[in-house]
Amino acid sequence: MFDCGFTKENHWFRYRAAAIIIEDNCVLLAGNENEDYLYSVGGAVHMGETAEDAVKREVFEETGVQYEIDHLAVIHENFFSENSGSLNGLECHEICFYYMMKPRGSKQLNSNSYTQGVKESMHWISVEDLDKRKAFPSFLKDYLSRTHSGIEHIVTDERI
Numbered sequence: 001m002f003d004c005g006f007t008k009e010n011h012w013f014r015y016r017a018a019a020i021i022i023e024d025n026c027v028l029l030a031g032n033e034n035e036d037y038l039y040s041v042g043g044a045v046h047m048g049e050t051a052e053d054a055v056k057r058e059v060f061e062e063t064g065v066q067y068e069i070d071h072l073a074v075i076h077e078n079f080f081s082e083n084s085g086s087l088n089g090l091e092c093h094e095i096c097f098y099y100m101m102k103p104r105g106s107k108q109l110n111s112n113s114y115t116q117g118v119k120e121s122m123h124w125i126s127v128e129d130l131d132k133r134k135a136f137p138s139f140l141k142d143y144l145s146r147t148h149s150g151i152e153h154i155v156t157d158e159r160i
Contacts, residue, residue: 003044012087016096017054018042020073020140021063023107026124027144029135030062034118037134038125042096043115051097059101062120064110067101072151074098076137080158086116091159096137 005014018040021028029038041062045054052069059067078094113120125133130141139154 001046012090012092014094015045017045017051018096018098019055019059019101020098021101023103026126029123030120032118032120039136055099062113070100070102073100074152077155
């Protein structure tokens with residue numbers, strides 16, 4: 001399968017689907033040994049795949065658990081640049097659909113996930129402690145601290 005994304009010159013674009021998974025006022029984030037930050041569970045949408053199918057696939061691949069979608073919560077346009085890792089030197093533009101997943105009543109996972117050959121680790125982070133961690137998306141703590149009606153469109157520009 002091909003990811004919905006491309007690189008051209010020093011520009012990188014990706015269409016992504018991600019999950020917001022909350023249990024006991026903690027949000028599930030992923031990390032790996034190559035990056036100094038945590039990130040949302042999710043990944044690239046494949047050509048011909050819906051965002052809903054992509055988020056369910058990615059959540060299962062990363063957590064080893066089948067989560068159900070509650071609703072589409074956020075459409076996020078993210079602009080950023082990287083000075084390390086696989087995106088080093090690229091101007092990045094990402095469109096991500098964030099889905100609120102239905103809680104299972106358990107933090108138990110069966111994770112054995114790798115991203116680009118590197119083992120991923122799953123982390124339950126208290127919503128109130130999110131600002132004490134380097135975690136993306138940067139809007140997450142603010143978003144989880146308020147009530148919502150409908151789908152929110154959030155634009156962030158974190159270019160260095």
